[in-house]
Amino acid sequence: MSAVIEVxxxxxxxxxxxxxxxxxxxxxxxxxxxxxxxxxxxxTLIQVITGQLQxxxxxxxxxxxxxxxxxxxxxxxxxxxxxxxxxxxxKPRDWLRSLALISxxxxxxxxxxxxxxxxxxxxxxxxxxxxxxxxSKGMRQRVKLAQALLHEPELLILDEPMNGLDPMxxxxxxxxxxxxxxxxxxxxxxxxxxxxxxxLCKNNLVLxxxxxxxxxxxxxxxxxxxxxxxxxxxxCDNPRKLAEVCFRAGVLNGFDxxxxxxxxxxxxxxxxxxxxxxxxxxxxxxxxxxxxxGQSRSLQQIYEKVTQ
Amino acid sequence: MSGPPRQxxxxxxxxxxxxxxxxLGAFLGLWTMTWKSRLTWRQVxxxxxxxxxxxxxxxxxxxxxAEKAYLAFALGxxxxxxxxxxxxxxxxxxxxxxxxxxxxGFLITRPLTRAKLFLLKFLCLTLWMQILFGLSAxxxxxxxxxxxxxxxxxxxxxxxxxxxxxVLVYGALGALFGLITKKYMVMGVVYGFVVxxxxxxxxxxxxxxxxxxxxxxxxxNSDLAKTIMAKSDLVNLSSAGTxxxxxxxxxxxxxxxxxxxxxxxxxxxxxxxxxxx
Numbered sequence: 001m002s003a004v005i006e007v008x009x010x011x012x013x014x015x016x017x018x019x020x021x022x023x024x025x026x027x028x029x030x031x032x033x034x035x036x037x038x039x040x041x042x043x044t045l046i047q048v049i050t051g052q053l054q055x056x057x058x059x060x061x062x063x064x065x066x067x068x069x070x071x072x073x074x075x076x077x078x079x080x081x082x083x084x085x086x087x088x089x090x091k092p093r094d095w096l097r098s099l100a101l102i103s104x105x106x107x108x109x110x111x112x113x114x115x116x117x118x119x120x121x122x123x124x125x126x127x128x129x130x131x132x133x134x135x136s137k138g139m140r141q142r143v144k145l146a147q148a149l150l151h152e153p154e155l156l157i158l159d160e161p162m163n164g165l166d167p168m169x170x171x172x173x174x175x176x177x178x179x180x181x182x183x184x185x186x187x188x189x190x191x192x193x194x195x196x197x198x199x200l201c202k203n204n205l206v207l208x209x210x211x212x213x214x215x216x217x218x219x220x221x222x223x224x225x226x227x228x229x230x231x232x233x234x235x236c237d238n239p240r241k242l243a244e245v246c247f248r249a250g251v252l253n254g255f256d257x258x259x260x261x262x263x264x265x266x267x268x269x270x271x272x273x274x275x276x277x278x279x280x281x282x283x284x285x286x287x288x289x290x291x292x293x294g295q296s297r298s299l300q301q302i303y304e305k306v307t308q
Numbered sequence: 309m310s311g312p313p314r315q316x317x318x319x320x321x322x323x324x325x326x327x328x329x330x331x332l333g334a335f336l337g338l339w340t341m342t343w344k345s346r347l348t349w350r351q352v353x354x355x356x357x358x359x360x361x362x363x364x365x366x367x368x369x370x371x372x373x374a375e376k377a378y379l380a381f382a383l384g385x386x387x388x389x390x391x392x393x394x395x396x397x398x399x400x401x402x403x404x405x406x407x408x409x410x411x412x413g414f415l416i417t418r419p420l421t422r423a424k425l426f427l428l429k430f431l432c433l434t435l436w437m438q439i440l441f442g443l444s445a446x447x448x449x450x451x452x453x454x455x456x457x458x459x460x461x462x463x464x465x466x467x468x469x470x471x472x473x474x475v476l477v478y479g480a481l482g483a484l485f486g487l488i489t490k491k492y493m494v495m496g497v498v499y500g501f502v503v504x505x506x507x508x509x510x511x512x513x514x515x516x517x518x519x520x521x522x523x524x525x526x527x528x529n530s531d532l533a534k535t536i537m538a539k540s541d542l543v544n545l546s547s548a549g550t551x552x553x554x555x556x557x558x559x560x561x562x563x564x565x566x567x568x569x570x571x572x573x574x575x576x577x578x579x580x581x582x583x584x585x
Contacts, residue, residue, distance in 0.1 A: 052576065071420055075419040085411050094340060097340065098338065
């Protein structure tokens, strides 16, 4: 099965701030979750996929096309942004009908289609004649989802579509997304809560600090995240020196010097290669070690730890 | 309405298959958004002022047959000040309003080129402003008749032509300024003083850069307006023909729109400081 989204060595900077840092991955057809805490780079990635932002370097292909300024591709993509803003003076039917017309739907079908989609996202018809400025967060999410479906896209990109929904609302949206996936649509859905997507999506992509921490099935993610989350707490007489040696050796994702002057927490990149060199690194640093402590967690705990 | 209409749901996928965007459909969609978001109870006072305030003021303050006072309102204030400033304040936020309301993402991810989207939004807002100013101008000219101003009827076609072109050109400039800077009103006022008034007063060909100068030339086709404007130190009528004035205003509109479309096409829009009010 060919990938719907192919990303290779993609980076995106905002001035000096790095939104995405040299990420590479493929997204296969079906329902895929994009998980990461706020500021992880999810929205940046989604905006690059939907052609709102250009990559600073690297390449991206969506349904075989480059996304930046490409209306032909936009015919095949439905996008639901994270922000809750909707035109406050408009009613949902009018707004959806207008967007349908802009997307090329025939005027005689646009109205009926808008209503059908409002039904599909389960927005109570009692609210259809209210201006969207009066809508709750949950109602806005439903209208936003409806607008993404207007032109029958092959690929749906949904940025935090469950934000602000109550548990029942989340379940309903999850049901709608599953239904769309069964109809053959590819869906990329983002969330900052792993548990929210874990049961819904066959595959997930975990982002943090603008980097891909893990991709694949739940099992793949578990093993990937573990490698990211593998930490070693070392108490020694010169933690700075030890950190410097390990960092120079390229075996760390990062390290933390704790408030207690003699404690160092090492975030290990690849446990196997790290432990094969650990003795050598200790000897090279020349530090006196007082204690070493490893850590192990559940998937959710690991996720929380690596994305905190 | 109770429950989903099964028939619609069942037929929807067939109706939705591969829609092909077209200019007219997109115009209709954006036009609906434009007028429905502007014709609201909240905006009634503003619309009422724009249409009725000036005619009411003339009706109350100008005496019968007082041509000079009438034209001071109808040209000096309405055509040369109120109209350009209204266009600037309405067209400046053409894209910026979407940015600040954070709704731009819904539009720029539709299957239209950004240049087309910008042009369509401009056309929809132009249509809206032409309707508003058309109503206002009709009231204004009607008040001229009530006040027994000689030559109002013969001035009307030139007045309306100048207004239609002025809305176009000042609207396009306003939209461009709005894309260039958040402080588009300041930029517009500076532009107004320097180019429209300053350069427009220079008695050489360079005054063609001033759109106000072309509006004056168009209005100069009316004897009533020409007589009064000729007495003013602020007016610099040239011998250039009506055709040149129209071409110059349309050319300036095109130039501003091309500039705006290019800026809108190549600028990235994301959740940044620029979106904040």
